Every structure is written in structure tokens, then in C-alpha cells.
Amino acid sequence: MNKISMEVLPGEYWWGGAVSDGIHMPFGKASFSRGLDPNLTANQAAPVLVSSKGRSIWSEDPFRFEFEEGQLRIESGSSSDIEIEEQHGDLRGAFQAVQAKRFPAQGHIPHETMFTRPQYNTWIELMYDQEQHRILEYAEAIIANGMPPGLLMIDDNWQEDYGTWEFHPGRFESPRRMVDRLHELGFTVMLWICPFISPDSAVFRELSGRGYLVRSEDGTVAVREWWNGYSAMLDLTNKGAIAWFEGQLNRLQDKYGIDGFKFDGGDPLYYRNSDLCAERTTANGQCEAYARIGLNYRLNEYRACWKLAGEPLAQRLCDKAHSWETNGLASLIPNGLSQGLMGYAFTCPDMIGGGEYVNFMANSDKLDQELFVRYAQCSALFPMMQFSAAPWRVLDQEHFRYCEEAARLHVEFGDYIVSLARHAAQTGEPIIRHMAYEFGDGHFAEVNDQFMLGSDVLVAPVIRKGAAEREIRFPEGAWRGDDGSLVQGPCVQTVSAPLSRLPWYRREA
Structure with missing residues (x-):
């Protein structure tokens, strides 16, 4: 010790x-x-x-x-x-x-589409009702409502069972035609996946017989509770288990044209340091092994990860509540900044409006439209932004228009964000940076409600309900605002920030 x-x-x-x-x-x-x-x-x-x-x-x-x-x-x-x-x-x-x-930078980035276009995840919109016609309706509505196409993630329950990675025939009559149509609409398509195996299944019996599943200390196959029930877990220290899992993913790509995967689960919470595995490891080690699989797929997304900073893995913030508080909107900036300061540069905030589905459903009949807009604005100049609940459905026309503007702002910044991602892949530097990282004079350490996008763009989202203005701490230099204003720093200035505005400033040469 x-x-x-x-x-x-x-x-x-x-x-x-x-x-x-x-x-x-x-x-x-x-x-x-x-x-x-x-x-x-x-x-x-x-x-x-x-x-x-x-x-x-x-x-x-x-x-x-x-x-x-x-x-x-x-x-x-x-x-x-x-x-x-x-x-x-x-x-x-x-x-x-x-x-x-x-954790040196590895010189590669996740697929450029993850940075240049909005992401749309079907989770909050469809939850466990993932069906072919509903997914196509969602995608068609994105285009019909004037939102830019981008990356579409088909979330949990598209599959027959956990571990049986085939489209459910009762919900997907022609998966290949669905994916082809999504591609025609301009979407890149990702599928939700996890390392869990339903215990009452033929796949469980097969993998158990091969020794591909994690065993408890007593030698029996470990079946643990997670958010969807009870499952066994692939032993990802076992080369045969890895080959089996990657074989499932590669088949989905070859057979249906799937572009990449949302790798969910794999949290150390579900493993034990005392588990029996093919190679000696820990709960954190299983999480790390799961994340290494994503290195073979440029279109990847993880939420849980141990070490592996510097690698080309997209890292989403965990599910947030439909709330202004630190379990919701107020957590996006400080937690996103902490990702960068641990070497996880390729970060994505949680789904706009909140992706914690129990909380979202509890608030579904009283959604805060102002909060939804501020979520979108806060996400717009992160490296990635992700919608789920359809803003054209849950918002009135005015609030939806502000979300559309946030999505288009992200697209406008796409080339710049990709350039920062490539810089991060070479140097390890964060894409979104703490003010104290960029201006290390001691005056910015406790500033957790604004951030730098690279070295030259200061972003100051509104994260307080009802606010029509906000205080911004400007570093030394001249800063040109999105509204055309010019601020000479260093100074602290209160700026106008009505619901229609995400305040951001570019450093003047």
C-alpha cells in the first residue's frame, strides 16, 4: 500500500x-x-x-x-x-x-462527421419502442423541419436480445432498406451495443460453454443487475470473446451497412476486482478492455471509460436530468472541462434537454422550453452536440427556431472544430479548454460557466433560468462578439443574452 x-x-x-x-x-x-x-x-x-x-x-x-x-x-x-x-x-x-x-496523443480522431454535423439519438424520442417505421419517421421529420442531417444513432431495443445482435424481425421488416434510406437522407448510422448477454438465451449457453463470460469468485458465471435487468458479461480479457464480439459488429456493418456503434455499458460498477477472467484484471480493467474495442471503429461513442485518454474515442457525458441544476444543464460545462483536463478531448455533452429517461418522462407533460433551448445553445460549440427528443415536437415554433439556429451554428463551426480535433490528436490539448488552462494567471480557476473553444473563441452560454443577461470574464485582448460588439479585456462585463442568443466572442488579431 x-x-x-x-x-x-x-x-x-x-x-x-x-x-x-x-x-x-x-x-x-x-x-x-x-x-x-x-x-x-x-x-x-x-x-x-x-x-x-x-x-x-x-x-x-x-x-x-x-x-x-x-x-x-x-x-x-x-x-x-x-x-x-x-x-x-x-x-x-x-x-x-x-x-x-x-497518455500521449495517438494522432487519430474519431470520424469527422461526429464533429461537423449534429447527432440525433432515438433514445428519448422512441425509448424501448425502436421500430423501423418510427426510426424512418424520425429521420424524415428532421429533414422536413429544416434541421441539418447528421449522425443518427439507433438506440437500445433494436436487437432481438442482449447478446443476440440481430435486428428484431417483428420490429424491423427490412433493416437494410431502412439503413439505405437513412443514407439517402444524408445520415450516417450508428447502432447501440453493450457487452452484456441475456442469461436465458442460446447465446448465453454458447458463450458460457466457450468460457467467454466473466465468472464470480466461486467459479459460476456472474449474472449482475444493470439498468435493464440481469445479464452476464463478456470477459473482454479473453481473445476469443473479443473476436466473437467484433465478429457480430462486423457482420452488422457488412450485412446492413451500419457505419459505427454506440458502445454503452461496460461500467466498472458491474464488475468485481475478484472476478475470474481469462487474464488477471480488475473492474476498471474490464472497462478499459471494452473501450479498446472501439479503436477498431472510427464511428464510436463511449460513456464509461478507464484510462485510454489520448485515444480516438468519442466520450459522451453521462445521462443528465431535465433540470437547470448540477444534475442537468449546470453540469455540462464543468464536466466537459474536466474531460479535457484528463485527456479525453473528443467530448460530447448528453442529449439536449436531458437524456436520463426516467426523469425526462416524469417531466414530459411540463417540459421547460427555455431549458431545452439553453441546453441546445450550451451544446452547440462543444466538439459534438446530440439531439434526441424531437425539438419540433416538444417545443413551440419560436423555441424550436432557436434550437435549429444552435444546430446550424455547430455546422458553421464544423471545419474549425475538426481542425481543433486534429490538433488534439497530435498534441493532446483539449478542444474545449478551461479558462485557467488557456490563461494561467490564477484569475480563472473558479470560472466554470464559460469556456474556450481552442485558443481563440470564448463561449459563455446562459445556464440560469430566466436570465436575459450574463456576466462574462474576459481575458486580456480584444474580443469580437457574435453580436458585433467589441470588448477590450481584461475585464468583467455583463452582456445581453436574451433567449435568442448564445454569447460567444472571437479573439481579434
Whole structure:
């Protein structure tokens, strides 16, 4: 067991650990603790911490960390060293030093379409009623209502069963014709997938006999509860299990023309460090092995991930509530920024309006149209943006028009965002950046409601209900607004932000 304790320096702030804790970052002032063995949050995590004073902490294995009374304490149950680096100047210096050494950029990006066009996911709109005619109706309505076509994800329950990765014949009479039609409409098509196997199935019996399933400590096949019931889990340390799974995915591409996959599940929550697997691993290790499969598919999306920062994997924020609070809209920026500061540059916020379906359905008869618009605006200048609930259906014409404008703004910025993605693939730098990363003078560490898109575009979404203006902290230099205004920084300025406006500013040369 390794333990270290170090003093938090005056004015020092920290980021890292688990992406879902972005709403609590920066660490250093208030008490906070998080254990990463295993990562029990619903999003990405990594054994890394970086500070505004140019310090970083890394371990090959998960650790527990705690900020308490001016001290940072770290404890690891493994024999791996806890490495501390110092004297890298500021937050950017600390990140770049640990990134280059521990999770270097791999030189590739996910498919460009993920950045240049809006994404449309069928989950909230159709939920478990994924049917061919309904999916085509959704896609046709996107075009008919003037929204730009993009990437369409067919979500859970298109398949016969978990592990039986074939279109359900009762709901999809001609999957190939459906996919061909979606392509004709201008969509790229992805399918939801997971590493779980329904236990009462022929596939379960086959894979169990081959030894491809995770076993509990007592040697029996592990059947665990997840959000859709109880399932067994592929052992992704087993090369035969990986080959079987990839064979299913490749068949779907060859037979139906599917372009890529939304890789859901795989959370460390559903595994145990004591599980019996083909190769010795941990709960986090199974999550990492699942994410490695996505490296073979340029069109991929993950929500849970352990390590693998720097790799060309699209990483979505976990399901958010239809809420203004930190379980909803208010979490998008701080959690998205925390992704970047852990090396997960290719980030996507959750579905616009909120993708946590139980909460969304509970609010379906009283949707907040203002909130829906602000969700869309906040997402518009993220690397990716994703719709699900059809805005033309749930909003009146005025509010829908604002969402359409947000989607078109994302398309306008598409080439710029792709250029930043390619830069991230070469350097590891985040695409959306914390103000403290870009302007490391100590005045921006606690600014969690605005961000930089690259080095030259400052984005300041409205995240407070009823607000028609907002305060923006401008760095040094001249900043030209989307409304044509010119602001000379450094300064703090209150700007007009009616519902029709997403405030953003470009640095003047």
C-alpha cells in the first residue's frame, strides 16, 4: 500500500480523478474525497490529478484521494508508484507534462462527421419502442423541419436480445432498406451495443460453454443487475470473446451497412476486482478492455471509460436530468472541462434537454422550453452536440427556431472544430479548454460557466433560468462578439443574452 500527503499551496487548484466530479472542481478549498478502485461513477475516469501551480500526480493503478484542511492525501492499495511532478509552471504545463508521458496523443480522431454535423439519438424520442417505421419517421421529420442531417444513432431495443445482435424481425421488416434510406437522407448510422448477454438465451449457453463470460469468485458465471435487468458479461480479457464480439459488429456493418456503434455499458460498477477472467484484471480493467474495442471503429461513442485518454474515442457525458441544476444543464460545462483536463478531448455533452429517461418522462407533460433551448445553445460549440427528443415536437415554433439556429451554428463551426480535433490528436490539448488552462494567471480557476473553444473563441452560454443577461470574464485582448460588439479585456462585463442568443466572442488579431 502506498500513501502520500502533500500540502495544497496557497492559491492552488486541482482537477482530475472522475469526470462526473467536474461539478465539484476545482478541488483544494473545500473537503472532497473520491475512490477510483473501482470507478463507481457513470463516466470516464483516470488516475491523474493536475494543478494550477504546475504539479501533477499519476499512478498506473487507481487510488483514493482526499482534500482536507489544506492537505491532499492519496492512498493506493497496489504496489505501483504514485508519481508527483512539479515545477511545470501552471495548469497547462502540468497537463502537457503528464499527458505527453502517460497518455500521449495517438494522432487519430474519431470520424469527422461526429464533429461537423449534429447527432440525433432515438433514445428519448422512441425509448424501448425502436421500430423501423418510427426510426424512418424520425429521420424524415428532421429533414422536413429544416434541421441539418447528421449522425443518427439507433438506440437500445433494436436487437432481438442482449447478446443476440440481430435486428428484431417483428420490429424491423427490412433493416437494410431502412439503413439505405437513412443514407439517402444524408445520415450516417450508428447502432447501440453493450457487452452484456441475456442469461436465458442460446447465446448465453454458447458463450458460457466457450468460457467467454466473466465468472464470480466461486467459479459460476456472474449474472449482475444493470439498468435493464440481469445479464452476464463478456470477459473482454479473453481473445476469443473479443473476436466473437467484433465478429457480430462486423457482420452488422457488412450485412446492413451500419457505419459505427454506440458502445454503452461496460461500467466498472458491474464488475468485481475478484472476478475470474481469462487474464488477471480488475473492474476498471474490464472497462478499459471494452473501450479498446472501439479503436477498431472510427464511428464510436463511449460513456464509461478507464484510462485510454489520448485515444480516438468519442466520450459522451453521462445521462443528465431535465433540470437547470448540477444534475442537468449546470453540469455540462464543468464536466466537459474536466474531460479535457484528463485527456479525453473528443467530448460530447448528453442529449439536449436531458437524456436520463426516467426523469425526462416524469417531466414530459411540463417540459421547460427555455431549458431545452439553453441546453441546445450550451451544446452547440462543444466538439459534438446530440439531439434526441424531437425539438419540433416538444417545443413551440419560436423555441424550436432557436434550437435549429444552435444546430446550424455547430455546422458553421464544423471545419474549425475538426481542425481543433486534429490538433488534439497530435498534441493532446483539449478542444474545449478551461479558462485557467488557456490563461494561467490564477484569475480563472473558479470560472466554470464559460469556456474556450481552442485558443481563440470564448463561449459563455446562459445556464440560469430566466436570465436575459450574463456576466462574462474576459481575458486580456480584444474580443469580437457574435453580436458585433467589441470588448477590450481584461475585464468583467455583463452582456445581453436574451433567449435568442448564445454569447460567444472571437479573439481579434
